[in-house]
Amino acid sequence: MSASPHTLTPVGRSLRLLVLGIGAAVMLFPYVWMIATSFKPQAEVFSSGLSLIPEHSSILANYGKALGRIPMGRVLLNGVVVCLAIVVFQIAFALPAAYALAKLRFRGRDLMFGLVILGLLIPIHAVSIPMFAAFRALGLINTLAGLVVPFTLSVFAVFLFRQFIKAMPDDLIHAGRMDGLSEGAIVRRIVLPNAWPAATAFAIFSVVTHWNDLYWPSIVISKTELATPPLGVLFFRAAEAGDDYGALMAATVIVTAPLVVFFLFAQKAFIEGITMTGLKG
């Protein structure tokens, strides 16, 4: 018991590494298996042996199919456009609302904040049928706009930004007003730059969610050239009659790779954003 509670003995440290290592391996294995499968020819995919390294590489054939059978470049571009549009609109709409809820005094403010909280409780699945009907009436089915519009108002963003802005000193806002800034200018010039950590964190969540979303795109999109990446994989599977797993895994690797690369590059911002450190300068 000589060691303090915060330092581990060498045995303890190895134990900790072992447990974390096993956890990581378990979590990573499906992804690694997916990559391995994408390298294998059909015969090896269905062989009974467990092997990560393919005996005969089928990389070119599999990835060739994945890129060739559906317009993969177009699908990835759709994903980028949709995710960017969603996140930009979400921040543009949520930030002023959050500022008003956090720093302005007006009648009904608490009620409105209550409605925001209530909004957090309603999943998109609950409202997707009426929304589909409305979108069909508006002609938004099979358009990229149909993919973006339902998500432009994010109650989660309003809630997150409101909590963040609430922690900003009132004096900062007062100084802005004294310096001649309108409320809009305060949001743009003072609140947004100082809420950057929250905005980054939210942007990461938003992009990850909407890049990976399959539910809503599968409802509004039925054309391959308008598909988002996960929907693209679905169309690809349909086109391949579903048993060419090597090619299917290759398509999945292509679709998930951008987020993985994005994470590897922005790892620090990612983790900082999620833990919300760096709140105060």
Place this chain on the structure above:
Amino acid sequence: MSGLPESFAAIEGVEPARLELDGVSKSYGETTVLDRVSLTVARGEFVALVGPSGCGKSTLLKMVAGLEFPDAGHVRIAGTDVTDVRAADRDVAMVLQSYALYPHLTARQNLALPLVMRRLTGRQRLPFVGRFLPGTRAQLAAIGADVEKAGRALKIDHLLDRKPAAMSGGQRQRVALGRAMVRDPRLFLMDEPLSNLDASLRVHTRAEIVDLHKALGATTVYVTHDQEEALGMADRVAILHRGRLLQVASPEIVYRDPSRIEVASFIGSPSIGLIEAVIDDRGRAIVFDRPIAEGFAAQAGATVRVGIRPEHLRIGGHDDAILPARLDRTEFLGADALAHLRLPDGAPIVAKATPEIYRGFVPGPVGLAWNAADLLVFDAAGDRLRPRFDAATVTAERAHV
């Protein structure tokens, strides 16, 4: 410090404004924060708004700024009623207690922002596009020059490219001061601008702000809880207590001739000693069966509070003593010394003199004496009771002090 007034004389000032507060009241729910406050600040005047914390002085300042709005009453700046005008449209500058510099901007950008907001049109302020509109470049250059000039005058020119996080408290304070004065405000508000500085810097900056006020000539309202700051800097001191304005007068008057007991006890350090006394049928104030002051018109039997400033309290032998007391200890403070005493009923009272006078004093029984003219007597409600001396006597006795 030298050279500051000269460099600012170069900046042509905007006409300073007269400020009028007329019956301003404010309450939050049941709590009355301000109760019919009326105050007029003349053009170019420096008024210190002082009071204990929670007295409403910051709220009052925010109302002048347009950050809070009164429930009743009017605020007029330069004769115009601005009661409902928002802060951005009032052309009033303020130094906030926390300085509230924009953390994401450098000192230079902090100073430039109020100028950008005022001198450029909405279209000229657009990102990227605005730069190419006619006149923008010239305006930006002028703003840059003004920022440089203010930076030099406040000796922060070497800090202009730093962000607030990379500055010391004193440096941030100067940048905040710079941001408020760079646009030549007609009304200058300061909310405890020195409270976050260490003692030596505070005295230094105090002198600088006074110099700055002389140079700019801007009407200034200065909020502080530090009575020493208020007395030392202001032309007039306004004492606010529980949302009510008790007295507005020159530092000397509020110290020597307070109208209310709260003013007497708030102003002066160490604070005034207060002894409870009863008026007898001959108009004398009686404490422990001894008359200590006389000439009061109050009803016999009325309770009064007799105030005596520490420096007016003499400690001597028993022969000329007005009241007996006990000396607990003396405290050496450099130029001054304090004597901590107890009255016969055990109530503490403090005397102040030069250390030489208290040299050799040992704890034990002593006698207290004073000049009757130095006493400040208040009735049970806290209003000042003046002895019925004729005016000539009072003036003559004051002249002796």
